[in-house]
Amino acid sequence: MAATNSYFVPGFGISRAVIQSEIRYHCGPEAIVRPYTHQGRDGFLVTTSGPPLTKAQIEDLKKSSQEYEERQSREAFVNQPVPVIQGRRRSP
Structure with missing residues (x-):
């Protein structure tokens, strides 16, 4: 069995849903990814026995x-008013 390598990928501009769905395509069928913070930067920890992600990937x-994200924003109702019904306060 090949040795596994773990490395940090900065998360700026990368959606969690996308990297989790595409990591096996780029790094092999046993690759896994999870949210991770390294030196105060949010990103992902990739663990794989395959090749690491290239800059192009x-x-x-x-x-x-x-x-x-653009598809999601068109499908979801972002920043739409939500009606809130408040009951009357009772006097003590």
């Missing part, structure tokens, strides 16, 4: 993430 993940 990281750029592809960022592009896919942007497309994903």
